[in-house]
Amino acid sequence: MAADTVIEVEGLRTCFGETCIHDGVNLSVRRGEVLGIVGGSGTGKSVLLREIIMLHEPTAGTIRLFGEETGDLDEAAADRLRRRMGVMFQQGALFSSLTVLENVMVPLREQLRLPPALMESVAALKIALAGLPADAGPKFPRQLSGGMLKRAAVARALALDPELLFLDEPSAGLDPVSANALDELILQLRDSLGLTVVMVTHDLDSLWRVSDRVAFLGEKKVIGLGSMEALSRSEHPLISTYFQGPRGRAAKEHAWAGR
Numbered sequence: 378m379a380a381d382t383v384i385e386v387e388g389l390r391t392c393f394g395e396t397c398i399h400d401g402v403n404l405s406v407r408r409g410e411v412l413g414i415v416g417g418s419g420t421g422k423s424v425l426l427r428e429i430i431m432l433h434e435p436t437a438g439t440i441r442l443f444g445e446e447t448g449d450l451d452e453a454a455a456d457r458l459r460r461r462m463g464v465m466f467q468q469g470a471l472f473s474s475l476t477v478l479e480n481v482m483v484p485l486r487e488q489l490r491l492p493p494a495l496m497e498s499v500a501a502l503k504i505a506l507a508g509l510p511a512d513a514g515p516k517f518p519r520q521l522s523g524g525m526l527k528r529a530a531v532a533r534a535l536a537l538d539p540e541l542l543f544l545d546e547p548s549a550g551l552d553p554v555s556a557n558a559l560d561e562l563i564l565q566l567r568d569s570l571g572l573t574v575v576m577v578t579h580d581l582d583s584l585w586r587v588s589d590r591v592a593f594l595g596e597k598k599v600i601g602l603g604s605m606e607a608l609s610r611s612e613h614p615l616i617s618t619y620f621q622g623p624r625g626r627a628a629k630e631h632a633w634a635g636r
């Protein structure tokens with residue numbers, strides 16, 4: 378495994394009963410990059426993410442995180458690795474009965490032994506890092522806009538100072554202005570904290586703006602891996618249909634107009 382590789386997936390196979398959705402998935406993620414995962418609906422993007430973060434066990438193949446093979450770990454070692462990763466799931470998944478500050482404190486309470494006042498300070502810092510005003514802390518999720526909810530979920534994902542951030546459809550349900558602002562946040566976090574970001578998304582505008590490389594899932598494998606520019610020129614029929622449809626072309630024009 379190369380020194381700058383933080384995630385390596387090799388020969389991954391995933392079956393649910395008789396149906397296999399991955400068969401020979403290979404992928405490596407480099408430290409400090411934003412890697413997008415795309416592909417048609419049902420190609421197994423979210424399942425791949427869940428496998429990388431050790432929430433689902435693959436049928437076969439290996440996944441290495443920071444050089445450690447995840448299939449071989451005992452619970453304590455898996456927990457140590459989990460602490461190095463932050464995850465934002467599709468729905469944000471905040472606890473509705475807790476304030477934003479309390480939500481961000483959940484991983485701190487679970488993983489660290491800190492005095493309550495210090496935990497509050499750490500949580501407040503993460504809320505600020507995620508671009509929320511300080512008065513968002515005492516609010517409940519139902520009192521926040523869609524864009525603010527996503528930021529609160531990002532704040533919680535950052536609670537334990539992760540090196541790796543996973544985002545499942547971060548811009549889903551956001552208006553274009555809030556989606557742009559979230560893209561900016563992702564880039565800022567990568568640059569200021571040196572985070573490696575893996576993001577599953579269908580948002581082509583966002584992929585043009587933030588991804589360094591994109592992995593295209595299709596035919597149960599990664600059938601394309603490279604920059605958006607390289608992928609958008611791919612002649613593979615599945616990839617070209619995806620990127621050269623009307624939405625793909627519009628996103629490319631949009632991206633070029635913004636340069």
Ligand SMILES: Nc1ncnc2c1ncn2[C@@H]1O[C@H](COP(=O)(O)OP(=O)(O)OP(=O)(O)O)[C@@H](O)[C@H]1O
Binds near residue numbers: 393398420425
């Ligand atoms: N626990 C499970 N049991 C059985 N089948 C599952 C399970 N989890 C996922 N699947 C199936 O695996 C396939 C891939 O699901 P996944 O959610 O990863 O797709 P996706 O590429 O993220 O799709 P989308 O873009 O629509 O979100 C789907 O057909 C789904 O029904």
